[in-house]
Amino acid sequence: MHKRIALITGATSGIGLATAHLLAKNNFKLIICGRRKDRLAREKALLGDFTEVHTLTFDVRDQQAVKKAFESLPDNWKAIDVLINNAGNAHGLDPIQSGDVRDWDAMIDINVKGLLYISKEVIPGMTTRKSGHIINMSSIAGKEVYPNGNVYSASKFAVDALTKGMRMDLNPFGIKVTSINPGLVETEFSLVRFKGDQTRAGSVYKGFKPLLADDIANVILFVLQQPDHVMLADITVFPTAQASSTLVKKEV
Ligand code: 8X3
Numbered sequence: 001m002h003k004r005i006a007l008i009t010g011a012t013s014g015i016g017l018a019t020a021h022l023l024a025k026n027n028f029k030l031i032i033c034g035r036r037k038d039r040l041a042r043e044k045a046l047l048g049d050f051t052e053v054h055t056l057t058f059d060v061r062d063q064q065a066v067k068k069a070f071e072s073l074p075d076n077w078k079a080i081d082v083l084i085n086n087a088g089n090a091h092g093l094d095p096i097q098s099g100d101v102r103d104w105d106a107m108i109d110i111n112v113k114g115l116l117y118i119s120k121e122v123i124p125g126m127t128t129r130k131s132g133h134i135i136n137m138s139s140i141a142g143k144e145v146y147p148n149g150n151v152y153s154a155s156k157f158a159v160d161a162l163t164k165g166m167r168m169d170l171n172p173f174g175i176k177v178t179s180i181n182p183g184l185v186e187t188e189f190s191l192v193r194f195k196g197d198q199t200r201a202g203s204v205y206k207g208f209k210p211l212l213a214d215d216i217a218n219v220i221l222f223v224l225q226q227p228d229h230v231m232l233a234d235i236t237v238f239p240t241a242q243a244s245s246t247l248v249k250k251e252v
Pocket of ligand 1: 138139140141182183184185245
């Protein structure tokens with residue numbers, strides 16, 4: 001049976017990693033991308049039991065590095081069927097008046113510009129073949145702003161706008177574009193946001209059962225298993241305890 005090629009950014013941890021493992025067991029070949037060469041090599045070895053894997057090492061912020069990485073793809077890996085724009089982070093949770101410019105730059109460069117740089121490399125092949133599926137990992141923060149979420153939210157609102165724009169522009173080519181908007185998922189997300197502060201990061205997920213990376217991976221697989229004529233356009237996923245970005249039922 002024909003295996004689709006899926007490219008996943010941010011594949012060395014969290015949702016990206018869980019998705020790589022699930023897709024490997026479900027008839028996909030994988031291009032896994034990340035900054036950390038050693039982690040990619042380790043995952044390639046593990047995933048290799050289930051499927052063919054190719055790795056690309058780059059920082060999504062570096063457009064030249066992204067371009068070079070895609071140029072290096074062997075011919076049999078060039079026809080990417082599925083792009084999962086997963087790489088993304090939050091940096092800081094500060095009010096706008098005291099936000100750190102380096103945090104703002106990181107979020108806009110990774111979450112918005114990085115997504116564009118990757119898409120720019122993948123989309124031409126999809127338009128030529130008149131097929132493909134792009135899944136953009138957004139966030140509930142891309143639908144609702146919450147206090148101190150300012151720039152992170154802005155970056156995810158941008159992802160939401162780009163998803164809608166891609167869906168329109170790629171409509172003539174039969175390319176599917178899906179946005180997935182998770183709420184609270186327990187990954188390294190909060191540890192990165194709070195710059196390694198374990199206590200602060202841990203407290204985000206205390207008192208309720210958060211989503212896990214595997215839960216989002218399951219949604220991605222479901223999205224990819226739909227028939228050709230079915231496009232899941234926009235999916236928000238909450239843990240049951242969550243009703244909005246600021247309303248979470250916690251046990252005290
Ligand atoms: C992750 C969801 O609510 O922590 O993007 O911003 S939230």
